[in-house]
Amino acid sequence: MDQSLFHLLDQDQDLSQRKWTLVNGPVIVGAGPSGLATAACLREQGVPFVVLERAECIASLWQKRTYDRLKLHLPKQFCQLPKLPFPEDFPEYPTKKQFVEYLESYAKHFDINPKFNECVQSASYDETSGFWRVKTVSNKAEFEYICRWLVVATGENAECVVPNIDGLAEFGGEVIHACEYKSGEKFQGQKVLVVGCGNSGMELSLDLCNHNASPTMVVRSSVHVLPREVFGKSTFELAVSMMKWLPLWLVDKLMLILAWLVLGNTEKYGLKRPSMGPLELKNTKGKTPVLDIGALERIKSGDINVVAGIKCFSYKQVELINGEKLDIEAVVLATGYRSNVPSWLQEGDFFCKNGFPKAAFPHGWKGNGGLYAVGFTRRGLSGAASDATRIAQDIGKLWNDETKQHKKIAIACQRRCISQL
Numbered sequence: 456m457d458q459s460l461f462h463l464l465d466q467d468q469d470l471s472q473r474k475w476t477l478v479n480g481p482v483i484v485g486a487g488p489s490g491l492a493t494a495a496c497l498r499e500q501g502v503p504f505v506v507l508e509r510a511e512c513i514a515s516l517w518q519k520r521t522y523d524r525l526k527l528h529l530p531k532q533f534c535q536l537p538k539l540p541f542p543e544d545f546p547e548y549p550t551k552k553q554f555v556e557y558l559e560s561y562a563k564h565f566d567i568n569p570k571f572n573e574c575v576q577s578a579s580y581d582e583t584s585g586f587w588r589v590k591t592v593s594n595k596a597e598f599e600y601i602c603r604w605l606v607v608a609t610g611e612n613a614e615c616v617v618p619n620i621d622g623l624a625e626f627g628g629e630v631i632h633a634c635e636y637k638s639g640e641k642f643q644g645q646k647v648l649v650v651g652c653g654n655s656g657m658e659l660s661l662d663l664c665n666h667n668a669s670p671t672m673v674v675r676s677s678v679h680v681l682p683r684e685v686f687g688k689s690t691f692e693l694a695v696s697m698m699k700w701l702p703l704w705l706v707d708k709l710m711l712i713l714a715w716l717v718l719g720n721t722e723k724y725g726l727k728r729p730s731m732g733p734l735e736l737k738n739t740k741g742k743t744p745v746l747d748i749g750a751l752e753r754i755k756s757g758d759i760n761v762v763a764g765i766k767c768f769s770y771k772q773v774e775l776i777n778g779e780k781l782d783i784e785a786v787v788l789a790t791g792y793r794s795n796v797p798s799w800l801q802e803g804d805f806f807c808k809n810g811f812p813k814a815a816f817p818h819g820w821k822g823n824g825g826l827y828a829v830g831f832t833r834r835g836l837s838g839a840a841s842d843a844t845r846i847a848q849d850i851g852k853l854w855n856d857e858t859k860q861h862k863k864i865a866i867a868c869q870r871r872c873i874s875q876l
């Protein structure tokens with residue numbers, strides 16, 4: 456065993472009380488697409504690893520916290536993970552079910568078997584020994600993993616953002632976050648307030664319309680709505696191609712011209728555009744533009760009512776900032792998500808308070824002391840795929856060097872033992 460590890464074991468009384476294990480290779484926290492992609496790339500290099508997942512399944516965001524009708528909103532070539540493409544018969548925009556099936560077969564193909572129901576409570580780096588100590592709780596039992604490398608793969612959407620709006624506790628009707636919404640079926644015939652106008656707010660409002668409910672969507676500030684396709688071609692793909700030749704500001708201008716040609720002036724429906732362009736806003740603030748799949752038509756037709764902002768709630772009612780009062784029966788908070796890294800990672804150099812790496816893309820994948828982050832680039836699944844490839848290469852090299860070193864030491868010890876016989 457490594458000499459420095461003896462130091463850690465000697466020092467800590469706690470460890471004699473708790474069950475612990477020494478991991479050969481990295482610990483990956485999270486079995487979503489990012490964690491799976493990293494594990495697959497490590498497997499290809501022959502590096503062992505342990506994946507810890509708080510849920511009882513892989514890709515819990517996709518399996519447990521998204522609505523039934525969800526489809527990927529970027530074309531499939533931007534959403535596949537490294538080393539194993541989507542099956543050829545997948546459509547341009549795979550459904551949630553297809554995507555989950557792909558992820559299941561991906562995990563099976565690379566023999567990735569996460570430890571489920573293991574929620575990481577804390578992770579800290581022991582400077583003296585050079586090891587990470589990762590503490591988990593599983594069925595109330597505490598456990599500790601000790602490892603040289605820690606890969607953070609808990610995602611940009613780990614927790615729901617639930618705003619504290621005046622009077623919401625007195626509302627009296629059903630209040631859910633978008634992550635609990637499955638289908639508009641149970642809202643049939645109801646007046647539903649959808650708070651937020653990102654991709655979730657737009658798509659849930661559309662789903663509510665499709666189930667004969669009456670949604671009112673709150674747009675408190677501004678939003679970029681782009682068509683998912685322009686003249687039959689993916690808007691996202693078009694933007695990616697243009698970025699190879701043109702500066703970001705110009706691509707943003709062209710996107711807005713195209714959006715105007717295809718969608719018309721969206722501001723007259725209460726959808727004020729931000730002053731910053733859609734790609735610049737995504738890159739700098741992480742705010743994703745809406746890729747419209749039909750909600751705009753329903754806004755234009757009046758099926759989705761758009762309002763400006765909420766003042767407060769009262770019993771089965773909402774008061775808007777313009778003083779208008781609306782009777783409503785249910786509220787869907789499509790108010791977004793946040794990272795949970797600050798709640799468990801005891802580290803201050805690499806991650807910001809908001810749970811994202813401090814360094815801007817493409818530098819935010821590697822920290823000090825064997826710390827890595829995958830899937831925090833605000834570039835969706837393709838960003839996660841490129842992080843995963845880099846991380847696995849880096850760890851692969853370090854692991855191989857250390858393993859060779861250990862082998863040399865083991866052989867030297869063996870020789871000395873033999874010579875003393």
Ligand SMILES: Cc1cc2nc3c(=O)[nH]c(=O)nc-3n(C[C@H](O)[C@H](O)[C@H](O)COP(=O)(O)OP(=O)(O)OC[C@H]3O[C@@H](n4cnc5c(N)ncnc54)[C@H](O)[C@@H]3O)c2cc1C
Binds near residue numbers: 490608
């Ligand atoms: C509704 C929706 C649709 C999207 N559609 C697209 C799309 O079409 N294209 C695209 O590119 N991107 C899309 N995204 C972006 C999304 O971030 C990625 O699709 C993808 O899920 C990110 O993968 P991830 O592994 O980084 O995070 P996640 O999928 O969130 O996985 C993180 C995992 O970590 C686990 N975890 C969290 N905390 C802990 C802990 N303390 N201990 C143990 N485990 C923990 C979680 O349970 C989860 O399983 C979408 C996001 C949402 C919310």
Ligand SMILES: NC(=O)C1=CN([C@@H]2O[C@H](COP(=O)(O)OP(=O)(O)OC[C@H]3O[C@@H](n4cnc5c(N)ncnc54)[C@H](OP(=O)(O)O)[C@@H]3O)[C@@H](O)[C@H]2O)C=CC1
Binds near residue numbers: 653743789791
């Ligand atoms: N088909 C797909 O692939 C889908 C993809 N997604 C992705 O999931 C991620 C999360 O999207 P989403 O869930 O829409 O979250 P977003 O963070 O994109 O949007 C949150 C929305 O809630 C609003 N909001 C937050 N707090 C309040 C408040 N107190 N009062 C009023 N409005 C509020 C925000 O307004 P403001 O801007 O003023 O802060 C914003 O409009 C994105 O990356 C998105 O692209 C989501 C759904 C479908």
Ligand SMILES: O=C(O)C(=O)Cc1c[nH]c2ccccc12
Binds near residue numbers: 528529691834836
């Ligand atoms: O769907 C998401 O949340 C994504 O992050 C995918 C994505 C990455 N870059 C974009 C630019 C415009 C629209 C979606 C995305």
